[in-house]
Amino acid sequence: MNSSGLDVVNVVKRFGDHAAVDGASLSVKDGEIVALLGPSGCGKTTTLRLIAGFEALDAGTIAIGGADIAKLPPYRRDIGLVFQDYALFPHLTVADNINYGMKQRGISKIKRDSRRRELMRLTRLEGFDERRPLALSGGQQQRVALARALAISPKLLLLDEPLSNLDAKLRETLRIELREILRGVGTTTLVVTHDQTEAIGLADRIALMNRGRIVQIGTAREIYEEPATRFVAEFIGRSIWFPGHLKQGTHGAEFLTDDGFALRINAPANARAVNGLSIRPEHVRLSARPNDVSRIPATVMSVEFFGAELIVACRLNSGGRVIRIPIRTDDEAIPVAGASVELGISPDRCKVVADD
Amino acid sequence: MTRMPPSVGTVVDWAAGVMFRILFAASVLFLVIPIVVSVVLSFDDRQFLGPFPPTQFSLRWYRSFLDNPAYLEGLIVSLKLAVLSTLISTAAGASAAYVLSAGRWPGRDVVEMLFLSPKFVPTVVIGFSILGFASAIQVFDPFTRLIMGHVVITIPFTVRATLASLIGIKRSLMEAAISLGAPPWRAFLDVTLPLARTGIVAGGLMAFVLSFDEVAVSLFLSDPFTQTLPIVLVAEMRANLNLTVAAVSTVFAAVTVLIVFFLDRVVGLDRVIGQGLYRG
8 A cells, every 4th residue: 555645446426417426446656646637527626626525425435545534524634735726815925825734733833934935945936925926927826826735745736727727838838847846846646637738748647537437547658559448549649540340350350440441450359349440640651561461542632731740631542531641741752632542550550449 | 071970889978977967966966965954054053943054153052962861872872783783783694695605505595585685675664573573582672672673674785795705705715725724614714704804894884884874673673761863863853843953963974974984994995905806
C-alpha cells in the first residue's frame, strides 16, 4: 500500500436516475501526478468532488495512504484543492489567504510565516504579501491558490482544470511552470482536465474517463500507442476508424473492414469483442513499400498546406470513404490531386479494439 | 441638405428626460417641500396655526415637546423597539437568507415567498393578526407584542437584502475554506459573513427606519402605557393640534436622517470596497 497514495475503488455517484460516476477506479502512487482526463460530462468533476468530500459516495471506497477517508468530512481530509476559479478569498490579502489553512490547524505564527515565505518563494510570489487577490494577474492568482493549498502540507493535491481560466498564449508557459512547481513539491497530485495537452504536459500518467468510468490508465505514450477502445483512440490524437471483424487468414490474423479491405494485424485476437480497427493517420504511408502486406488503393482528392505539414485527402477506391493523411512538407514526393496511390499500412500500427 | 428626422432612440431619450424632470419636480413638491414647511413651522413663535411663513421664530414648541413626558417616553419606546426588532430581524433574516441561498430543495420557493409575504399583506391585517395571536399564546406585554409585529414587517427587507448580497458570493469560496480545514460554521464566519456584510447592514438599516416610523401595526399592538413616538404623535394631533407636532416631527426626521447618514457612511464605504471584491 502507498504511504500517501490515492486509491479510488469502484466509486459510484448517482444524481437521481443518472449515474454521474459509475464504478470508477483509479490509483495515484505516492508523489505521482495523474491526470483525470475526459470530455465534459464524463464524471471527472464529480469524481474530484467525491475525493474532496463535497459529495457523498453511493458505493465504493476512497483511501489515502491506505486509510479510508470516505467517512471523513471534507475539512478533515487533508486534501489541498485548487479550484477552477481559484476561489481566493477576496477580502483577505495574499498572505492571509495562504495562512488560512495553517491557522485552522493551529500552527504557530512563526512556523506559519516561515512556511508561507517558503511557498511564496517556490511559487515566485515574493513581495505580494499585502496585495489583494484581485489585484493580481490570472497566473499569479493561480499560484496563490496553489500556495494556499500546499500550505497545509496536504497528503493529496487536487487541481480542477488548472489552466482553463488562463489566456491561451500564457497556457503553454504556465503549464511548464506549474509542472516544475508540482515536481519540486513532490505531493501526490490528481489533475482533472478535459484538455489532452494539459494532461500530457502535466501528468506522469493519464486516467481517461468516459461515461462515469475510467476506460484506460497509462502514460500518454501507452495510451496513444495502445488505445483500449475507440473512444480512447479518438479522444487522444487523431484516429481513422474502420468498422469490421476479425478473421484468421492463411498468413495470420487479419481484419476485414466493412468496406472490403483485408488488413494484416499483429495483435493476437483476444477474447474481447472486437468490432473495429483504429489507425493513426500519420502511420498510413502514402505510397506502399514493396514489403507492405496491407495495401489500400486510393485516389488523391486534394492537398492542403498547413505549414509544417500537408494534409492529403484520399478517397478509398473501394467504398469511397475519404481519409486525411498528414505528410511532412519536406517529403520528397508530394502527390497531386487525381493521382492514384497505394496506401501502405504496417500490421503493428493496426489496433483492433471495441467500439464503446 | 434636408434635416434627418429624429430617430426612435432620440425620441425615447427625449421622452425619458422629460419624464425624469417631471418626477423630480413632483418628488420635490410632495416630499421635500412639506418637510421643509413643517421644519420651519416648528420654529414658529405664534400660538396658532398661522399662514406660512412665520413672522417670528422661537423654540417654544421644542420646550413644549420636552415638557410633555408622553413624547419623550414615546421616543424612548420607539428607539428601544427599533433597535431590538432590527437586531432580531437582521439575525433571523440573514440566517433565513443564508439557508435559502444554500441550495435548492422542495418547497424552497414557498418558504422564500413566506418570508417576503409581509410586504404584500396590509399592515392593518398584520397588526390585528398579531394581536389575536399574542393573546392566544398568552402574551399580554405590549412591548413584546410590538417586537413581534415589527420583526414580522421588517423581515422581508432583511431577507431580501441579505439574499442579494449572498448571490454574489461563489460557492467555491466556502468550499475552499472547508477544504483548508475550516468546519462549515467557521468557513461561514470567515468567508460568507464578511462578504455578505454590506447586504446584512443595508437590510438592518431598512428594518430600523421601517420600525422607527411604523404606525398601523403599532396602533394595534401598543397600549396606553407603551406607545411609540408615531402613535403619541397621532394621539396628540387628535387631542390638541398645535405646533408641538411640528417640533416632534422635526426631531423625528432628524433622528432618522442622522441614523441613515451614519449607517450609510459605514455601508457606503464598505460598498466601495465591496464592488472591488465581487468584480472579476
